[in-house]
Amino acid sequence: MKTKQRLTRRQMMQLMTVLGLTGPAALELNAQARKTISPEIVKTAMTLIGQDFDDERIKIITTALQRRLDEMQLLRDLEIDDMIGPATVFMAKGW
Amino acid sequence: MATNELVFKSARELGSLIKSKQVSPVEVVQACLDRVDDLNPKLNTFITIAKDEALQRARQAEKEIRGGKYLGVMHGIPYAPKDIFATKGIRTTNGSKLTADWIPEYESTVTDRLNKAGAILIGKLNLSEFATGSSVLSGFGPVRNPWHTDYSPAGSSSGSGAALAANLVPLSMGTDTGGSIRGPAAANGIVGLKPTYGRVSRYGVTTLSWTLDHAGPMTRTVADNAIMLQVMAGADPKDSSCKPEPVPDYSKALTGNIRGLRIGVPSFYFEGVQPEVEKTVRAAIQTLADMGAIVKEVELPHAMYSGTVQLTVAIAEAAAFHEKRLREKAHLLDPVAREYWETANFIPATDYIKAMRARTLIMQEMADAFTKCDVMAVPANASLPNKIEPPETAKSTIKPGSKSEPIRRGSTALGNVTGLPAIVIPCGFSTTQPMFPITIQFYGKPFDEFTLFRVSHAYESATDWHKRRPPLQT
Numbered sequence: 001m002k003t004k005q006r007l008t009r010r011q012m013m014q015l016m017t018v019l020g021l022t023g024p025a026a027l028e029l030n031a032q033a034r035k036t037i038s039p040e041i042v043k044t045a046m047t048l049i050g051q052d053f054d055d056e057r058i059k060i061i062t063t064a065l066q067r068r069l070d071e072m073q074l075l076r077d078l079e080i081d082d083m084i085g086p087a088t089v090f091m092a093k094g095w
Numbered sequence: 096m097a098t099n100e101l102v103f104k105s106a107r108e109l110g111s112l113i114k115s116k117q118v119s120p121v122e123v124v125q126a127c128l129d130r131v132d133d134l135n136p137k138l139n140t141f142i143t144i145a146k147d148e149a150l151q152r153a154r155q156a157e158k159e160i161r162g163g164k165y166l167g168v169m170h171g172i173p174y175a176p177k178d179i180f181a182t183k184g185i186r187t188t189n190g191s192k193l194t195a196d197w198i199p200e201y202e203s204t205v206t207d208r209l210n211k212a213g214a215i216l217i218g219k220l221n222l223s224e225f226a227t228g229s230s231v232l233s234g235f236g237p238v239r240n241p242w243h244t245d246y247s248p249a250g251s252s253s254g255s256g257a258a259l260a261a262n263l264v265p266l267s268m269g270t271d272t273g274g275s276i277r278g279p280a281a282a283n284g285i286v287g288l289k290p291t292y293g294r295v296s297r298y299g300v301t302t303l304s305w306t307l308d309h310a311g312p313m314t315r316t317v318a319d320n321a322i323m324l325q326v327m328a329g330a331d332p333k334d335s336s337c338k339p340e341p342v343p344d345y346s347k348a349l350t351g352n353i354r355g356l357r358i359g360v361p362s363f364y365f366e367g368v369q370p371e372v373e374k375t376v377r378a379a380i381q382t383l384a385d386m387g388a389i390v391k392e393v394e395l396p397h398a399m400y401s402g403t404v405q406l407t408v409a410i411a412e413a414a415a416f417h418e419k420r421l422r423e424k425a426h427l428l429d430p431v432a433r434e435y436w437e438t439a440n441f442i443p444a445t446d447y448i449k450a451m452r453a454r455t456l457i458m459q460e461m462a463d464a465f466t467k468c469d470v471m472a473v474p475a476n477a478s479l480p481n482k483i484e485p486p487e488t489a490k491s492t493i494k495p496g497s498k499s500e501p502i503r504r505g506s507t508a509l510g511n512v513t514g515l516p517a518i519v520i521p522c523g524f525s526t527t528q529p530m531f532p533i534t535i536q537f538y539g540k541p542f543d544e545f546t547l548f549r550v551s552h553a554y555e556s557a558t559d560w561h562k563r564r565p566p567l568q569t
Binding site: 045053057 | 306396400402403404406407416434435437438440441442446448449450451452454455456458491492493499500501502503568
Protein backbone atom coordinates (compact mmCIF):
# COMPACT_ATOMS: atom_id res chain seq x y z
CA MET A 1 0.00 0.00 0.00
CA LYS A 2 1.26 3.42 -0.88
CA THR A 3 1.81 5.85 2.02
CA LYS A 4 0.31 9.30 1.65
CA GLN A 5 3.12 11.88 1.80
CA ARG A 6 2.49 15.41 3.06
CA LEU A 7 4.18 18.35 1.38
CA THR A 8 6.99 19.93 3.36
CA ARG A 9 6.80 23.70 3.91
CA ARG A 10 9.59 24.21 1.43
CA GLN A 11 7.79 22.10 -1.17
CA MET A 12 4.62 24.09 -0.47
CA MET A 13 6.52 27.34 -1.06
CA GLN A 14 7.95 26.00 -4.31
CA LEU A 15 4.51 24.87 -5.47
CA MET A 16 3.01 28.27 -4.71
CA THR A 17 5.81 29.91 -6.69
CA VAL A 18 5.04 27.68 -9.67
CA LEU A 19 1.38 28.65 -9.33
CA GLY A 20 2.34 32.31 -9.32
CA LEU A 21 1.58 32.85 -5.63
CA THR A 22 4.65 34.74 -4.42
CA GLY A 23 5.68 37.52 -2.08
CA PRO A 24 4.14 38.49 1.25
CA ALA A 25 0.69 37.08 0.46
CA ALA A 26 2.10 33.62 -0.21
CA LEU A 27 4.20 33.75 2.93
CA GLU A 28 1.24 34.71 5.06
CA LEU A 29 -0.81 31.89 3.53
CA ASN A 30 1.97 29.47 4.28
CA ALA A 31 2.24 30.71 7.84
CA GLN A 32 -1.34 29.75 8.53
CA ALA A 33 -0.28 26.10 8.50
CA ARG A 34 2.15 26.60 11.37
CA LYS A 35 2.83 24.00 14.03
CA THR A 36 1.96 24.50 17.69
CA ILE A 37 4.49 24.83 20.49
CA SER A 38 3.37 23.56 23.89
CA PRO A 39 4.85 24.08 27.38
CA GLU A 40 5.87 20.41 27.27
CA ILE A 41 7.94 21.02 24.14
CA VAL A 42 9.64 23.98 25.86
CA LYS A 43 10.33 21.84 28.94
CA THR A 44 11.99 19.20 26.74
CA ALA A 45 14.04 21.85 24.97
CA MET A 46 15.16 23.21 28.37
CA THR A 47 17.02 19.94 28.91
CA LEU A 48 18.83 20.44 25.61
CA ILE A 49 19.90 24.00 26.36
CA GLY A 50 20.71 23.35 30.01
CA GLN A 51 18.33 25.96 31.37
CA ASP A 52 15.73 25.78 34.09
CA PHE A 53 12.60 27.96 34.03
CA ASP A 54 9.61 27.88 36.34
CA ASP A 55 6.06 27.30 35.04
CA GLU A 56 5.27 31.00 34.79
CA ARG A 57 8.34 31.66 32.64
CA ILE A 58 7.66 28.58 30.53
CA LYS A 59 4.18 29.93 29.79
CA ILE A 60 5.59 33.29 28.68
CA ILE A 61 8.35 31.68 26.60
CA THR A 62 5.89 29.28 24.96
CA THR A 63 3.63 32.14 23.84
CA ALA A 64 6.55 34.20 22.56
CA LEU A 65 8.11 31.26 20.71
CA GLN A 66 4.79 30.38 19.10
CA ARG A 67 4.50 33.94 17.83
CA ARG A 68 8.04 33.88 16.48
CA LEU A 69 7.64 30.56 14.73
CA ASP A 70 6.15 32.03 11.53
CA GLU A 71 8.99 34.50 11.23
CA MET A 72 11.60 31.87 11.85
CA GLN A 73 10.02 29.61 9.27
CA LEU A 74 10.11 32.47 6.76
CA LEU A 75 13.86 32.60 7.23
CA ARG A 76 14.28 28.83 7.23
CA ASP A 77 12.42 28.62 3.92
CA LEU A 78 14.69 31.17 2.27
CA GLU A 79 16.86 29.54 -0.39
CA ILE A 80 20.41 30.91 -0.27
CA ASP A 81 23.09 30.15 -2.84
CA ASP A 82 25.97 27.99 -1.61
CA MET A 83 28.39 30.78 -2.49
CA ILE A 84 26.88 33.11 0.11
CA GLY A 85 28.50 32.91 3.51
CA PRO A 86 27.49 34.58 6.77
CA ALA A 87 28.25 38.22 7.45
CA THR A 88 30.78 37.49 10.16
CA VAL A 89 32.71 39.80 12.42
CA PHE A 90 35.62 37.43 12.91
CA MET A 91 38.95 39.04 12.10
CA ALA A 92 42.26 37.20 12.32
CA LYS A 93 44.05 40.51 12.72
CA GLY A 94 43.06 43.68 14.44
CA TRP A 95 41.83 42.70 17.89
CA MET B 96 10.00 81.41 34.81
CA ALA B 97 10.12 82.79 31.27
CA THR B 98 11.94 80.48 28.91
CA ASN B 99 15.24 81.83 27.75
CA GLU B 100 15.14 82.04 23.94
CA LEU B 101 18.64 80.52 23.80
CA VAL B 102 17.14 77.03 24.27
CA PHE B 103 15.42 77.26 20.88
CA LYS B 104 18.62 77.96 18.97
CA SER B 105 20.54 75.31 17.06
CA ALA B 106 24.06 74.34 18.10
CA ARG B 107 25.40 76.11 15.04
CA GLU B 108 23.62 79.34 15.98
CA LEU B 109 24.77 79.02 19.58
CA GLY B 110 28.33 78.35 18.42
CA SER B 111 28.30 81.55 16.41
CA LEU B 112 26.97 83.56 19.38
CA ILE B 113 29.56 82.05 21.72
CA LYS B 114 32.44 82.57 19.29
CA SER B 115 31.55 86.23 18.87
CA LYS B 116 31.18 86.49 22.68
CA GLN B 117 27.56 87.70 22.39
CA VAL B 118 26.60 84.99 24.85
CA SER B 119 28.63 82.99 27.31
CA PRO B 120 28.62 79.18 27.66
CA VAL B 121 27.43 79.74 31.25
CA GLU B 122 24.27 81.50 30.00
CA VAL B 123 23.59 78.74 27.48
CA VAL B 124 24.13 75.89 29.95
CA GLN B 125 22.06 77.66 32.61
CA ALA B 126 19.21 78.21 30.14
CA CYS B 127 19.14 74.49 29.32
CA LEU B 128 19.33 73.47 32.98
CA ASP B 129 16.45 75.81 33.83
CA ARG B 130 14.31 74.32 31.10
CA VAL B 131 15.20 70.80 32.26
CA ASP B 132 14.11 71.79 35.78
CA ASP B 133 10.80 73.04 34.39
CA LEU B 134 9.94 70.22 32.02
CA ASN B 135 11.69 67.07 33.18
CA PRO B 136 9.02 66.28 35.80
CA LYS B 137 6.49 66.23 32.95
CA LEU B 138 8.59 64.37 30.35
CA ASN B 139 10.91 62.13 32.41
CA THR B 140 13.71 62.54 29.86
CA PHE B 141 16.71 62.92 32.17
CA ILE B 142 17.86 60.18 34.54
CA THR B 143 20.81 62.20 35.82
CA ILE B 144 21.26 65.97 35.73
CA ALA B 145 24.94 66.89 36.05
CA LYS B 146 24.26 70.48 37.11
CA ASP B 147 27.39 71.24 39.12
CA GLU B 148 29.79 69.57 36.68
CA ALA B 149 28.11 71.30 33.71
CA LEU B 150 28.27 74.77 35.24
CA GLN B 151 31.87 74.24 36.26
CA ARG B 152 32.80 73.24 32.71
CA ALA B 153 30.81 76.17 31.32
CA ARG B 154 32.74 78.61 33.49
CA GLN B 155 35.96 76.99 32.33
CA ALA B 156 34.88 77.29 28.66
CA GLU B 157 33.93 80.93 29.22
CA LYS B 158 37.40 81.60 30.62
CA GLU B 159 39.09 79.79 27.72
CA ILE B 160 37.13 81.68 25.08
CA ARG B 161 37.70 85.03 26.76
CA GLY B 162 41.40 84.12 26.85
CA GLY B 163 41.42 83.54 23.08
CA LYS B 164 41.47 79.72 23.27
CA TYR B 165 38.40 78.95 21.16
CA LEU B 166 38.21 75.21 20.32
CA GLY B 167 35.62 75.36 17.54
CA VAL B 168 31.88 75.24 16.98
CA MET B 169 31.22 72.73 19.80
CA HIS B 170 32.95 74.84 22.42
CA GLY B 171 30.48 75.68 25.17
CA ILE B 172 27.55 73.82 23.58
CA PRO B 173 25.47 71.64 25.95
CA TYR B 174 24.79 68.01 25.09
CA ALA B 175 23.21 65.00 26.77
CA PRO B 176 23.75 61.39 25.63
CA LYS B 177 21.49 58.41 26.03
CA ASP B 178 22.44 56.87 29.36
CA ILE B 179 24.14 53.91 27.74
CA PHE B 180 27.37 55.81 26.98
CA ALA B 181 29.89 55.38 29.78
CA THR B 182 30.83 58.70 31.39
CA LYS B 183 33.76 58.66 33.79
CA GLY B 184 32.68 59.67 37.29
CA ILE B 185 29.04 60.21 36.25
CA ARG B 186 26.65 57.33 36.79
CA THR B 187 25.60 55.35 33.76
CA THR B 188 22.44 53.36 34.36
CA ASN B 189 21.58 51.76 30.99
CA GLY B 190 18.03 52.54 32.06
CA SER B 191 18.15 49.52 34.35
CA LYS B 192 17.81 48.93 38.07
CA LEU B 193 20.57 46.34 37.65
CA THR B 194 23.16 49.00 36.83
CA ALA B 195 21.45 51.96 38.49
CA ASP B 196 24.47 52.84 40.62
CA TRP B 197 27.26 52.16 38.15
CA ILE B 198 29.82 54.94 38.03
CA PRO B 199 32.24 54.13 35.20
CA GLU B 200 35.98 54.52 35.60
CA TYR B 201 36.34 55.16 31.89
CA GLU B 202 34.84 57.41 29.23
CA SER B 203 33.20 56.29 26.00
CA THR B 204 35.15 57.38 22.93
CA VAL B 205 32.38 59.57 21.57
CA THR B 206 31.68 61.45 24.80
CA ASP B 207 35.45 61.86 25.19
CA ARG B 208 35.69 63.35 21.68
CA LEU B 209 32.77 65.71 22.32
CA ASN B 210 34.25 66.80 25.65
CA LYS B 211 37.63 67.45 24.05
CA ALA B 212 35.90 69.52 21.35
CA GLY B 213 34.52 71.69 24.16
CA ALA B 214 30.94 70.41 24.34
CA ILE B 215 29.43 70.34 27.83
CA LEU B 216 27.56 67.33 29.19
CA ILE B 217 24.54 68.48 31.20
CA GLY B 218 23.10 65.06 32.04
CA LYS B 219 22.20 61.55 30.94
CA LEU B 220 18.99 60.64 29.14
CA ASN B 221 16.37 57.99 29.81
CA LEU B 222 16.00 54.98 27.54
CA SER B 223 14.33 51.63 27.15
CA GLU B 224 16.21 49.31 29.48
CA PHE B 225 19.52 48.14 27.96
CA ALA B 226 18.20 49.68 24.71
CA THR B 227 15.58 46.98 24.34
CA GLY B 228 13.00 47.04 27.12
CA SER B 229 9.38 48.11 27.15
CA SER B 230 10.18 51.70 28.21
CA VAL B 231 7.04 51.68 30.34
CA LEU B 232 8.44 49.12 32.79
CA SER B 233 12.11 49.96 32.26
CA GLY B 234 14.20 50.93 35.25
CA PHE B 235 13.40 54.65 35.19
CA GLY B 236 9.85 54.67 33.84
CA PRO B 237 8.39 55.91 30.58
CA VAL B 238 9.51 59.04 28.74
CA ARG B 239 6.66 61.17 27.42
CA ASN B 240 6.30 62.58 23.92
CA PRO B 241 6.51 66.41 23.99
CA TRP B 242 3.93 66.66 21.17
CA HIS B 243 1.37 65.01 23.48
CA THR B 244 2.46 63.64 26.82
CA ASP B 245 -0.02 60.74 26.77
CA TYR B 246 1.89 59.34 23.81
CA SER B 247 5.13 57.41 23.42
CA PRO B 248 8.29 59.07 22.08
CA ALA B 249 9.30 55.60 20.74
CA GLY B 250 12.50 53.91 21.81
CA SER B 251 14.99 52.97 22.72
CA SER B 252 16.64 56.42 22.58
CA SER B 253 13.39 57.84 23.95
CA GLY B 254 14.92 60.46 26.23
CA SER B 255 17.16 61.74 23.45
CA GLY B 256 14.29 62.21 21.00
CA ALA B 257 12.00 63.85 23.54
CA ALA B 258 14.68 66.11 25.08
CA LEU B 259 15.58 67.52 21.67
CA ALA B 260 11.98 68.08 20.59
CA ALA B 261 11.25 69.79 23.93
CA ASN B 262 14.30 72.06 23.48
CA LEU B 263 15.93 70.84 26.69
CA VAL B 264 19.28 70.40 24.97
CA PRO B 265 20.51 71.13 21.42
CA LEU B 266 22.60 67.97 20.92
CA SER B 267 22.17 64.34 21.88
CA MET B 268 23.33 60.87 20.95
CA GLY B 269 21.58 57.58 20.69
CA THR B 270 22.25 54.00 19.79
CA ASP B 271 20.49 52.05 17.08
CA THR B 272 20.27 48.24 16.87
CA GLY B 273 16.99 48.01 14.97
CA GLY B 274 15.88 51.62 14.71
CA SER B 275 16.48 53.07 18.17
CA ILE B 276 17.84 56.39 16.89
CA ARG B 277 15.50 56.67 13.93
CA GLY B 278 12.28 55.61 15.69
CA PRO B 279 12.50 58.34 18.34
CA ALA B 280 13.64 60.81 15.66
CA ALA B 281 10.43 60.00 13.78
CA ALA B 282 8.11 60.07 16.81
CA ASN B 283 9.50 63.38 18.07
CA GLY B 284 10.16 65.11 14.73
CA ILE B 285 13.90 65.59 15.06
CA VAL B 286 16.97 64.61 13.01
CA GLY B 287 18.49 61.21 13.75
CA LEU B 288 21.43 59.64 11.96
CA LYS B 289 22.45 56.02 12.13
CA PRO B 290 25.91 56.16 10.60
CA THR B 291 27.53 53.33 8.65
CA TYR B 292 28.58 50.37 10.79
CA GLY B 293 32.20 51.18 11.64
CA ARG B 294 31.93 54.96 11.17
CA VAL B 295 31.53 55.79 14.88
CA SER B 296 33.28 54.06 17.77
CA ARG B 297 31.17 52.07 20.20
CA TYR B 298 33.87 51.87 22.85
CA GLY B 299 32.20 52.51 26.20
CA VAL B 300 28.70 51.95 24.85
CA THR B 301 26.93 49.06 26.58
CA THR B 302 26.42 46.28 24.04
CA LEU B 303 23.08 45.01 22.90
CA SER B 304 24.22 43.30 19.70
CA TRP B 305 27.85 43.31 18.53
CA THR B 306 27.00 43.13 14.84
CA LEU B 307 23.96 45.44 14.79
CA ASP B 308 24.71 48.23 17.30
CA HIS B 309 25.48 51.72 16.01
CA ALA B 310 26.03 55.01 17.84
CA GLY B 311 24.92 58.22 16.18
CA PRO B 312 24.04 61.90 16.56
CA MET B 313 20.53 63.17 17.29
CA THR B 314 19.82 66.87 16.76
CA ARG B 315 17.13 69.35 15.71
CA THR B 316 18.76 70.36 12.42
CA VAL B 317 20.75 68.60 9.72
CA ALA B 318 23.63 71.08 10.03
CA ASP B 319 23.94 70.28 13.75
CA ASN B 320 23.93 66.58 12.93
CA ALA B 321 26.78 67.08 10.46
CA ILE B 322 28.76 69.11 13.00
CA MET B 323 28.28 66.40 15.61
CA LEU B 324 29.24 63.50 13.33
CA GLN B 325 32.35 65.42 12.33
CA VAL B 326 33.51 65.18 15.93
CA MET B 327 32.24 61.67 16.66
CA ALA B 328 33.41 59.86 13.49
CA GLY B 329 36.71 58.19 12.75
CA ALA B 330 38.86 55.22 13.60
CA ASP B 331 39.34 54.21 17.22
CA PRO B 332 42.00 51.72 18.33
CA LYS B 333 39.75 50.84 21.28
CA ASP B 334 37.00 49.54 18.94
CA SER B 335 38.10 47.01 16.33
CA SER B 336 34.80 47.34 14.45
CA CYS B 337 35.48 51.05 13.87
CA LYS B 338 36.99 51.53 10.41
CA PRO B 339 39.84 53.86 9.38
CA GLU B 340 37.76 55.35 6.54
CA PRO B 341 38.52 59.01 5.77
CA VAL B 342 36.03 61.42 7.35
CA PRO B 343 35.09 64.11 4.84
CA ASP B 344 34.27 67.73 5.70
CA TYR B 345 30.52 67.38 6.15
CA SER B 346 29.93 71.14 6.08
CA LYS B 347 30.65 70.95 2.34
CA ALA B 348 27.53 68.80 1.90
CA LEU B 349 25.28 71.61 3.11
CA THR B 350 24.90 73.37 -0.23
CA GLY B 351 21.18 73.01 -0.91
CA ASN B 352 22.00 71.72 -4.38
CA ILE B 353 20.67 68.25 -5.27
CA ARG B 354 20.42 68.68 -9.03
CA GLY B 355 21.00 65.31 -10.68
CA LEU B 356 20.95 63.33 -7.43
CA ARG B 357 19.30 59.95 -8.04
CA ILE B 358 16.71 59.00 -5.42
CA GLY B 359 15.54 55.38 -5.37
CA VAL B 360 12.07 54.59 -4.03
CA PRO B 361 11.60 50.96 -2.94
CA SER B 362 7.90 50.08 -3.13
CA PHE B 363 8.03 47.46 -0.36
CA TYR B 364 8.47 50.10 2.35
CA PHE B 365 5.33 51.94 1.26
CA GLU B 366 3.11 48.88 1.78
CA GLY B 367 1.06 48.90 4.98
CA VAL B 368 1.91 52.54 5.72
CA GLN B 369 -0.82 54.84 7.10
CA PRO B 370 -2.29 56.77 4.13
CA GLU B 371 -1.47 60.17 5.63
CA VAL B 372 2.13 59.13 6.25
CA GLU B 373 2.51 57.76 2.72
CA LYS B 374 0.98 60.88 1.18
CA THR B 375 3.29 63.16 3.16
CA VAL B 376 6.45 61.18 2.36
CA ARG B 377 5.58 61.00 -1.35
CA ALA B 378 5.00 64.77 -1.32
CA ALA B 379 8.47 65.23 0.18
CA ILE B 380 9.97 63.09 -2.58
CA GLN B 381 8.14 65.24 -5.12
CA THR B 382 9.62 68.36 -3.51
CA LEU B 383 13.08 66.86 -4.00
CA ALA B 384 12.22 66.08 -7.64
CA ASP B 385 11.11 69.69 -8.09
CA MET B 386 14.53 70.72 -6.76
CA GLY B 387 16.27 68.75 -9.50
CA ALA B 388 16.61 65.23 -8.10
CA ILE B 389 15.88 62.24 -10.34
CA VAL B 390 13.37 59.88 -8.73
CA LYS B 391 13.17 56.24 -9.77
CA GLU B 392 11.57 53.05 -8.44
CA VAL B 393 13.96 50.39 -7.13
CA GLU B 394 13.15 46.81 -6.21
CA LEU B 395 14.51 45.09 -3.11
CA PRO B 396 13.09 41.54 -3.27
CA HIS B 397 14.76 40.40 -0.05
CA ALA B 398 14.04 43.51 2.02
CA MET B 399 11.08 41.73 3.55
CA TYR B 400 13.52 39.46 5.41
CA SER B 401 15.31 42.35 7.12
CA GLY B 402 13.05 42.58 10.17
CA THR B 403 13.25 38.87 10.94
CA VAL B 404 16.99 38.75 10.32
CA GLN B 405 17.51 41.75 12.60
CA LEU B 406 15.43 40.29 15.43
CA THR B 407 17.00 36.83 15.18
CA VAL B 408 20.52 38.23 15.36
CA ALA B 409 19.74 40.93 17.94
CA ILE B 410 18.09 38.75 20.54
CA ALA B 411 20.62 35.93 20.17
CA GLU B 412 23.57 38.29 20.63
CA ALA B 413 21.84 40.19 23.45
CA ALA B 414 21.04 36.96 25.29
CA ALA B 415 24.70 35.97 24.99
CA PHE B 416 25.87 39.38 26.26
CA HIS B 417 23.41 39.41 29.18
CA GLU B 418 23.82 35.71 30.00
CA LYS B 419 24.97 36.28 33.58
CA ARG B 420 22.25 38.84 34.35
CA LEU B 421 19.62 36.50 32.92
CA ARG B 422 20.91 33.63 35.03
CA GLU B 423 21.27 35.52 38.30
CA LYS B 424 18.98 38.56 38.32
CA ALA B 425 16.39 38.09 35.61
CA HIS B 426 13.58 39.15 37.96
CA LEU B 427 15.04 42.67 38.07
CA LEU B 428 14.99 43.09 34.28
CA ASP B 429 12.37 44.88 32.24
CA PRO B 430 9.87 42.10 31.36
CA VAL B 431 10.10 42.73 27.63
CA ALA B 432 13.89 42.50 27.61
CA ARG B 433 13.62 39.33 29.69
CA GLU B 434 11.03 37.82 27.34
CA TYR B 435 13.14 38.53 24.25
CA TRP B 436 16.35 37.15 25.71
CA GLU B 437 14.93 34.08 27.41
CA THR B 438 13.19 33.18 24.17
CA ALA B 439 16.50 33.57 22.34
CA ASN B 440 17.82 30.57 24.26
CA PHE B 441 15.63 28.41 22.04
CA ILE B 442 16.93 29.75 18.71
CA PRO B 443 19.23 27.16 17.16
CA ALA B 444 22.71 28.27 16.08
CA THR B 445 21.76 27.23 12.54
CA ASP B 446 19.00 29.87 12.50
CA TYR B 447 21.46 32.52 13.65
CA ILE B 448 23.91 31.53 10.91
CA LYS B 449 21.08 31.48 8.36
CA ALA B 450 20.19 35.00 9.41
CA MET B 451 23.82 36.04 8.98
CA ARG B 452 23.87 34.53 5.50
CA ALA B 453 20.65 36.37 4.68
CA ARG B 454 22.44 39.57 5.76
CA THR B 455 25.07 38.93 3.08
CA LEU B 456 22.30 38.39 0.53
CA ILE B 457 20.54 41.62 1.48
CA MET B 458 23.83 43.56 1.48
CA GLN B 459 24.57 42.34 -2.05
CA GLU B 460 21.07 43.35 -3.12
CA MET B 461 21.54 46.84 -1.67
CA ALA B 462 24.92 47.20 -3.38
CA ASP B 463 23.22 46.37 -6.67
CA ALA B 464 20.36 48.81 -6.00
CA PHE B 465 22.86 51.56 -5.22
CA THR B 466 24.32 51.29 -8.71
CA LYS B 467 20.99 52.72 -9.88
CA CYS B 468 20.57 55.46 -7.26
CA ASP B 469 22.58 57.60 -4.84
CA VAL B 470 20.13 57.51 -1.93
CA MET B 471 16.86 55.74 -1.19
CA ALA B 472 13.80 57.42 0.33
CA VAL B 473 11.27 55.58 2.51
CA PRO B 474 8.85 56.51 5.31
CA ALA B 475 10.72 56.45 8.64
CA ASN B 476 7.71 55.05 10.47
CA ALA B 477 4.65 53.34 9.04
CA SER B 478 2.35 55.04 11.55
CA LEU B 479 2.04 57.92 13.99
CA PRO B 480 3.08 57.46 17.66
CA ASN B 481 1.00 55.22 19.93
CA LYS B 482 -0.34 56.04 23.37
CA ILE B 483 1.91 55.03 26.24
CA GLU B 484 0.78 51.53 27.12
CA PRO B 485 -0.60 50.54 30.52
CA PRO B 486 1.74 48.20 32.43
CA GLU B 487 -0.57 45.19 31.89
CA THR B 488 0.05 45.20 28.15
CA ALA B 489 3.51 46.80 28.19
CA LYS B 490 4.94 43.79 30.01
CA SER B 491 4.98 41.57 26.91
CA THR B 492 5.72 41.78 23.19
CA ILE B 493 2.54 39.77 22.60
CA LYS B 494 -0.33 42.26 22.63
CA PRO B 495 -3.92 41.25 23.44
CA GLY B 496 -5.90 40.65 20.25
CA SER B 497 -2.80 40.83 18.05
CA LYS B 498 -2.04 38.13 15.53
CA SER B 499 1.11 36.61 14.17
CA GLU B 500 2.81 38.75 11.53
CA PRO B 501 5.36 36.66 9.66
CA ILE B 502 6.81 39.73 7.93
CA ARG B 503 8.21 42.66 9.91
CA ARG B 504 7.63 45.64 7.65
CA GLY B 505 9.44 48.40 9.53
CA SER B 506 11.89 50.36 7.40
CA THR B 507 14.68 50.74 9.94
CA ALA B 508 15.97 47.15 10.38
CA LEU B 509 17.40 47.24 6.85
CA GLY B 510 20.03 49.72 8.01
CA ASN B 511 21.20 47.56 10.90
CA VAL B 512 21.23 44.36 8.89
CA THR B 513 23.30 45.94 6.09
CA GLY B 514 25.22 48.50 8.17
CA LEU B 515 24.25 51.19 5.64
CA PRO B 516 23.85 54.77 6.89
CA ALA B 517 20.37 56.26 7.24
CA ILE B 518 19.02 59.63 8.34
CA VAL B 519 15.53 60.62 9.48
CA ILE B 520 14.22 64.19 9.12
CA PRO B 521 10.79 65.80 9.53
CA CYS B 522 8.72 66.19 6.35
CA GLY B 523 5.28 67.15 7.62
CA PHE B 524 2.67 66.86 10.34
CA SER B 525 -0.49 64.85 10.75
CA THR B 526 -3.74 66.69 10.15
CA THR B 527 -5.52 64.64 12.81
CA GLN B 528 -5.39 65.46 16.51
CA PRO B 529 -3.19 65.14 18.40
CA MET B 530 -0.82 66.48 15.80
CA PHE B 531 2.44 64.53 15.37
CA PRO B 532 5.44 64.92 13.09
CA ILE B 533 5.79 62.78 9.98
CA THR B 534 9.30 61.96 8.83
CA ILE B 535 11.21 60.65 5.84
CA GLN B 536 14.22 58.37 5.96
CA PHE B 537 17.08 58.38 3.47
CA TYR B 538 19.44 55.44 3.07
CA GLY B 539 22.91 55.92 1.62
CA LYS B 540 25.89 53.96 0.36
CA PRO B 541 28.49 52.67 2.84
CA PHE B 542 30.36 55.55 4.53
CA ASP B 543 28.47 58.08 2.39
CA GLU B 544 26.87 60.10 5.18
CA PHE B 545 27.99 63.10 3.14
CA THR B 546 25.27 62.51 0.53
CA LEU B 547 22.69 61.92 3.26
CA PHE B 548 23.51 65.33 4.70
CA ARG B 549 23.40 66.83 1.21
CA VAL B 550 19.89 65.60 0.43
CA SER B 551 18.40 66.09 3.89
CA HIS B 552 19.84 69.60 4.30
CA ALA B 553 18.52 70.59 0.86
CA TYR B 554 15.04 69.40 1.83
CA GLU B 555 15.22 71.07 5.25
CA SER B 556 16.31 74.36 3.66
CA ALA B 557 13.28 74.29 1.36
CA THR B 558 10.78 73.63 4.17
CA ASP B 559 10.12 74.73 7.74
CA TRP B 560 8.91 71.55 9.46
CA HIS B 561 11.98 71.50 11.71
CA LYS B 562 11.11 74.93 13.11
CA ARG B 563 7.81 73.89 14.70
CA ARG B 564 7.71 73.52 18.47
CA PRO B 565 5.65 71.16 20.61
CA PRO B 566 2.83 72.83 22.56
CA LEU B 567 4.55 72.57 25.94
CA GLN B 568 3.70 74.92 28.78
CA THR B 569 6.47 75.85 31.19
